[in-house]
Amino acid sequence: MGVRLPKFSRIGGLGQFRFPTVSTFCVHGHQGQGFLYHPKSNSGKIRAMSSPGPSEDDAAILAWSIAAPQAPLPTPDLVKRICIIDFDNTLYRSPVPSNIWDGPSIGILRDKDRLLGGGWWQTPSILDATIYKPVEGLDVGSEVDRERRYPNRWNGPIVDIARRTKQSPHTLNVLLTGRNRKLFSKTMLRLLESAGFNFDLVVLKQNHPQLGYEFATTMEFKQCFISTLLNHYRQTDRISIYEDRPGHSRQFRDFGDEFNKTSIRNSFVQPRVRFDVIQVQPAHRDLDPLEEIKQVKFMLQRHNRMAQNMDAGMRPPPAKLFKRVCHTSYMLDPTTTHTLLSKFNLRPRRYPREVDSFGRYIPIRMGRCEPAEIERLGGMGARIEFETVSFGSYNDDIWAVRVKPVGVGVSVSTMNPTPTVVLAKRIDVADIFLQRISRWEDIRPGDARYLRFSATVGEQLRLQILAPKIIPRSTVLD
Template sequence: MPNNVSCSNHLVDELGYHSQTSIASTTYDHTGIHKGLDSSPFLSPSPSLSPPPSPTVPSLSETPSRSPSLTPESEQQLREELQDQQKQPQQEQPFTLLTHPAIVYASDQLSDSNYTSRFHTVKVFDFDQTLFQSPLPNPALWDPSFIGILTSWNYCASGWWQNPATLELGPAAEASCWKDWWNEDIVAKVRESSADPGCLTVLLTGRNGPSFGLKLVEMSRRKKLDFDIIATKPTTVARLESKIPFKPTLKAPKPLEQYLKVGQEWLDMKMLDHFDVTVVQERMVYLEPQREIDLVFAMVEANNKQVDIEAAGGPYLVTGLGPLPRTRPELKDRHMWDPYEVYIPHPRLRIEVTKIVRYTGVMFSEAVQKILRDNLGSLDQLDSASQWIERPDGLRGQDLSKWVVPDDFHVTLCLGPAPEDYLTALGGLGSTVLIEVVSVGQHEGRIWALQIKEFETASGQDLQDLQIVAPNGQIYTSLDDLRAAYKSKISSPSTSSVSTSNKYMSVDLGHQGHIILKRDKTPHITMAYDRLNGTRAVDSGDIKEWEVLKTPAGELFQKRLVFVGTIAEKILLGMKSRKKSGQQLSAAAKGEVSVANIIKSLMGDKDISGRQLGEMIRNVKEEMERLSVENMTANEERIATIAQEVCDRVESRKASSSVASSRQSSPTPP
């Protein structure tokens, strides 16, 4: 939202935020009736401000959805259309807020002073992962560093968030008005805001207007969401020059941090009585796997085609606009953010997708995964709910409904592919391993896990009170019953990765695997974590204190709980590392990549202490080791992506602290 909007004396800013993007709300005073979205056309931005011209379109009730998938052909067509538009003469229009290039829709009642003079509240709602549960790249398919590349603007073709296909959810979804994709709690808040004559209701998104404006207005109309303004990300033609060959983004402050800063400035200027921040974290939603794979490969193809165009001397492509270097001094004169800056050519790089072994560990069948996922608090399959183990004492009674539950429960044995001698000691890929849950633990109230150990089947062991969860989801009370059910075959374990759709279903007690950790680590299964506060699944390695198993009633867990798993590799799709051909390597080319310099560059002018920098360097190196990313120039891209993730976590934690401080320091409005 532009930060020079004229406000009444009493303006309350309520900001909502999600870890991906954000929702926001602010406050004025009006009475009147909102005019529906059907009655107002798409706004054309002001040519006097030099944005690209946007054609005025008819009422949305007469306009079908237009949101084509990104393909090499559509990229080329878009480029040609935009070049033609640039040649057309532009007419001078007076500057107003509503001619700002970020605004793609505004109610015509906003030109009525009687309508706007009564505003006392502005509520700004974010779209992605807040109002609408937009699909994300699926971490079960892609390597984390590649997800960073996919979601970076204008790197892999348009980038995930600027690709119209990410909102093409199929005919059934559109016919049902995207049922189950909306966050109905936020939908209710939007309708409450729209019904309040004192509220200006705004929809805000980081998606660009040329690609998504029509789609967003149509979706809002069909859901009967009555916004006064719909604002998008102005398509920026600038790329910040970097000192390293690749940087996912040289990010401005995180959205929540920006809102807090502006909100505090407005408080200081007496433009606000107070502002509030609402944090929203919803479950992650993904596309159908094959559809997502096809989409990403189309993005890669479009990117590589553009690489060839640029290599042949063709124009650089900026998603949504094409190459349009320009500046906007008239915005700066009005103390407004200038979304258009000097264009710095930054060639794209060819992307080659390859299989990446993320880790080697104990994997479980879908049936076992479902038992763990659906029954974190109780497990009817194990005799009765009272027989299931309870979460750690420090987390009992807490609402963990917004915590992230891993998509793939497993026991990590080593990062990347296991060396041959180590793999032999484990028993080989495909070998059956029995693991026993022995305790539970948590760390700082942010993550919890099950501690496990290898279940010994040798004679003389106490095999009483067993509950063995087999790959088919059945429960057996003895090894003999398990053997009889699976009719164990004596054979050598497979030497290749298990990759069929019917994963980890075989049981071969004649060739059992083993739990062997290369370092002094505790084998465990991460159960859930608080991602909103910057926690990741890998942080379960920080759990040091473990508690005995208890039932929900607080009694000691009497059964020996055993799961049957398989030694296997977790294989994801990612980007093959490569150097830039024909370009000078960075200053670190003669030696190792400087992690410190990358972090400093990503953090920009933010003040970080030596201690903070050291901690961030340590975190980056730990993640590099976990992902088997060597500190060498050829891996500089992946190192930069890892560093960006670490920087984001630091900023997220700072923002959360700022929110808490803001809530405590802001006076309660009368």
């Protein structure tokens, strides 16, 4: 049975709405009083204020949304629950900078201020690249190839929650994201329409719709919007927030606690709101490597074009892209990596969302080896057989397996005294933590974790971005 796609449309300029008073903006309260969220305050607290009460008109709420809902918003007395779902890595498995870049380059891409024109999360063409674009009359290849280039990125469990929530007449269903409204509205509407979503409100980060205030952070923006909702839907007794970033989840819980404490202190008859903040396992999918490189080249070219229009004294050096050898290693085949990780089935206890899997190589040397050393190793592409001999870990931070070459008289050269494969580690932990592993469990033939495998002498290439920091005008001396 086919799925009926909702017809989303852009809400035009804000001039079509009239706002007779600013007292209802970013406030929640009851019977002529309310709480005003002050984004500029250092404490981020909610304080009591005097107000004539929220307007019955839905215009102040709709002004936040980029999509005109198919049906009128539910009346305030009908809504008992508000469901708020984050977009990136919660509802949608957005692309992130992959490991084809070295560490500092990933930092440059994630920084919104390092490149003129913005970084990874301020570049609409990156999100556009995740949408399959069929071309009439052009053979786009097999289904397998199309899935590789434009994979399904919707996070199934959260999709199910969003669809079930929409069926309840007492629940307001909201998509809330820190993506920039001006840059990403068109792409967001295309994505939602292609998947048949029909949220009551689709809210992207913007200046305050009525006050024109520029929000400094995504959390500041989201809390102000939630305040507006709670002020309008005063019978709400529960709000569910689905969020992938642990830091944001903590801030939402603190926000809810403060809201309820203030309600109790001021003896309002508005019901205590239950804040359910659901921590979602972050889910992302990388772009195809060639597409990713294309997008980053576009970002660097945009930066360089904008730099050319700057005063000579303020113009940063051009951003450049290089290839460099990250390390020379005995490289494991992807199937070997998968088998190795499945045999150990690592389950971090303390930081499950901050651990990356590896198991891809046995390091020989950081950077490039001299030709004579490569020759002693048997030449680039030489294959060596290894077997697992022991397993160790340290403090839920790093996990590794020691290996040895198979065969009489076979010698290898590695960075560590004993050839070692790092299986996984926390994202902020360096490989030097291997030295902290003091206990190693023996692995012998017959052990379920025992494995013999081949590895190939090779170089791990990484792409590197050179983009000197932009010096703000205020810091330049005359």
